[in-house]
Amino acid sequence: xxxxxxxxxxxIDFAGSLGMIIVSTMCLATTRKIIRKAPENALANYLLWFxxxxxxxxxxxxxxxxxxxxxxxxxxxxxxxxxxxxxGSINTITFVIIGSVxxxxxxxxxxxxxxxxxxxxxxxxxxxxxxxxxxxESIVSERTRVEMALRFAHDVRNPSMIIGGLVRRxxxxxxxxxxxxxxxDQIQEQVKKLESLITKLDLSEKKGKxxxxxxxxxxxxxxxxxxxxxxAERRGVILFLDRAPSPLTFQGNRHLVKIxxxxxxxxxxEACGSGDTIQIVTEAGEKTVLVRIEDNGPGIxxxxxxxxxxxxxxxxxxxxxxxxxxxxxIVEDHxxxxxxxSSRDKGTSVVIVFPPLLGELSxxx
Amino acid sequence: xxxxxxxxxxxxxxxxxxxxxxxxxxxxxALQTHAAPEGLYVHQGAHLFLIFSLAAxxxxxxxxxxxxxxxxxxxxxxxxxxxxxxxxxxxxxxxxTFLPESVFIVLPGRxxxxxAMQSWLEAAYYVxxxxxLLCLPALVFFCAGLRKLHAVFQENGGTKRVRS
Numbered sequence: 001x002x003x004x005x006x007x008x009x010x011x012i013d014f015a016g017s018l019g020m021i022i023v024s025t026m027c028l029a030t031t032r033k034i035i036r037k038a039p040e041n042a043l044a045n046y047l048l049w050f051x052x053x054x055x056x057x058x059x060x061x062x063x064x065x066x067x068x069x070x071x072x073x074x075x076x077x078x079x080x081x082x083x084x085x086x087x088g089s090i091n092t093i094t095f096v097i098i099g100s101v102x103x104x105x106x107x108x109x110x111x112x113x114x115x116x117x118x119x120x121x122x123x124x125x126x127x128x129x130x131x132x133x134x135x136x137e138s139i140v141s142e143r144t145r146v147e148m149a150l151r152f153a154h155d156v157r158n159p160s161m162i163i164g165g166l167v168r169r170x171x172x173x174x175x176x177x178x179x180x181x182x183x184x185d186q187i188q189e190q191v192k193k194l195e196s197l198i199t200k201l202d203l204s205e206k207k208g209k210x211x212x213x214x215x216x217x218x219x220x221x222x223x224x225x226x227x228x229x230x231x232a233e234r235r236g237v238i239l240f241l242d243r244a245p246s247p248l249t250f251q252g253n254r255h256l257v258k259i260x261x262x263x264x265x266x267x268x269x270e271a272c273g274s275g276d277t278i279q280i281v282t283e284a285g286e287k288t289v290l291v292r293i294e295d296n297g298p299g300i301x302x303x304x305x306x307x308x309x310x311x312x313x314x315x316x317x318x319x320x321x322x323x324x325x326x327x328x329x330i331v332e333d334h335x336x337x338x339x340x341x342s343s344r345d346k347g348t349s350v351v352i353v354f355p356p357l358l359g360e361l362s363x364x365x
Numbered sequence: 366x367x368x369x370x371x372x373x374x375x376x377x378x379x380x381x382x383x384x385x386x387x388x389x390x391x392x393x394x395a396l397q398t399h400a401a402p403e404g405l406y407v408h409q410g411a412h413l414f415l416i417f418s419l420a421a422x423x424x425x426x427x428x429x430x431x432x433x434x435x436x437x438x439x440x441x442x443x444x445x446x447x448x449x450x451x452x453x454x455x456x457x458x459x460x461x462t463f464l465p466e467s468v469f470i471v472l473p474g475r476x477x478x479x480x481a482m483q484s485w486l487e488a489a490y491y492v493x494x495x496x497x498l499l500c501l502p503a504l505v506f507f508c509a510g511l512r513k514l515h516a517v518f519q520e521n522g523g524t525k526r527v528r529s
């Protein structure tokens with residue numbers, strides 16, 4: 001009969017047990033470093049639980065194995081027979097703890113992903129808000145400048161017209177051949193130049209100088225939908241986009257048009273109830289591009305529809321009452337138009353139309 | 366028999382059983398005794414539970430594509446080796462239960478016992494006892510993965526998604 005000495009098994013067991021204690025201690029120390037770096041990070045906390053359980057398992061198991069060898073070689077192996085069930089029970093408990101912590105990883109991973117997505121979304125919104133703020137500042141400053149220029153033109157126009165009129169009247173009273181007539185003609189010529197300058201200033205300032213660029217309507221609608229998607233989800237409202245097959249390009253200010261679309265979508269979401277649907281259609285009209293936003297919510301009373309685009313008029317559901325007039329102003333500044341139709345218990349439809357090119361407002365930012 | 370009569374019979378039977386248990390406690394099964402094998406079953410059950418949870422961990426990693434990142438790849442190798450170790454240890458416990466005490470023999474002039482090789486079972490037990498060859502590398506992989514994660518945390522302060 002062959003006999004195999006258990007020495008190699010025992011040596012591996014003893015050395016392995018020591019190794020387990022050392023490596024699991026290193027694991028725990030590394031995780032503690034991670035948790036010190038990011039004490040509020042969910043993953044770091046999860047790792048602390050995991051390595052803590054792993055450490056408890058390694059130490060309890062290895063300590064039992066090492067003790068067994070020590071007791072054997074010190075001649076107290078009988079004592080091990082009493083301690084063995086305790087060591088085994090602790091091992092079993094640590095298995096269950098590691099298993100439970102590990103099993104939670106799936107949920108943990110879902111939470112982490114959700115947090116990462118939300119963080120990216122917030123960061124994206126923050127970037128957009130900054131850009132929007134810059135655009136609004138530029139628009140406000142431009143409008144102030146235009147208003148000042150228009151007021152100046154208005155104030156100067158009247159005196160110049162009076163001067164022109166008086167000079168013409170004086171000219172009528174001066175006989176032909178009078179040497180003063182030449183001077184009168186020169187004054188009249190300068191007054192005409194002044195009037196012409198005022199007219200030019202008037203026209204050019206009315207045009208404004210906003211940042212306009214080529215935009216794609218369907219893409220903008222998708223961006224606006226993404227921005228309000230969470231709100232719609234919370235209210236149980238379904239958003240559905242029927243996107244035009246071809247690109248719908250027009251010229252405009254990206255942020256302003258997006259804000260206008262978001263206002264209309266938010267109004268629709270606020271009006272709708274759980275289970276209602278908002279259908280958004282983008283399509284090319286005759287020499288236009290348009291977006292139609294239709295909901296099957298409760299609709300707006302007819303007496304309110306006619307005032308809906310008036311500043312500070314509110315249906316009572318909104319917060320400021322300046323939303324839709326603002327939308328109308330943005331659309332009209334893009335040489336577009338907005339129409340709203342609503343019937344009680346059937347829903348509301350808003351159609352925003354933009355010209356593919358901005359005619360006299362065609363400027364590139 | 367009427368419904369009331371059936372209820373009466375059941376009541377009489379239950380009363381009789383209660384009386385019998387009062388006078389003969391050995392036949393009462395309300396308290397379950399915990400015999401020695403129960404500990405082994407629980408321990409083996411814990412091994413199986415650990416295999417299941419580690420497999421779920423690997424599945425979650427695979428589904429999330431985190432496995433493509435080096436730190437998580439190292440952690441998943443650790444989990445895989447720990448699954449193998451669990452299966453190894455599970456088999457080792459089974460082999461141990463079938464092994465008679467008589468196969469452990471202390472040869473003259475030796476302190477450490479030897480194993481009398483009577484069948485494949487002794488050989489299997491001998492190999493299965495060296496389970497540290499699996500669980501120690503598993504821990505080494507976990508440690509390497511955690512160190513890699515620590516490097517990533519140092520890089521971004523844990524504010525970004527943990528990538529390596």
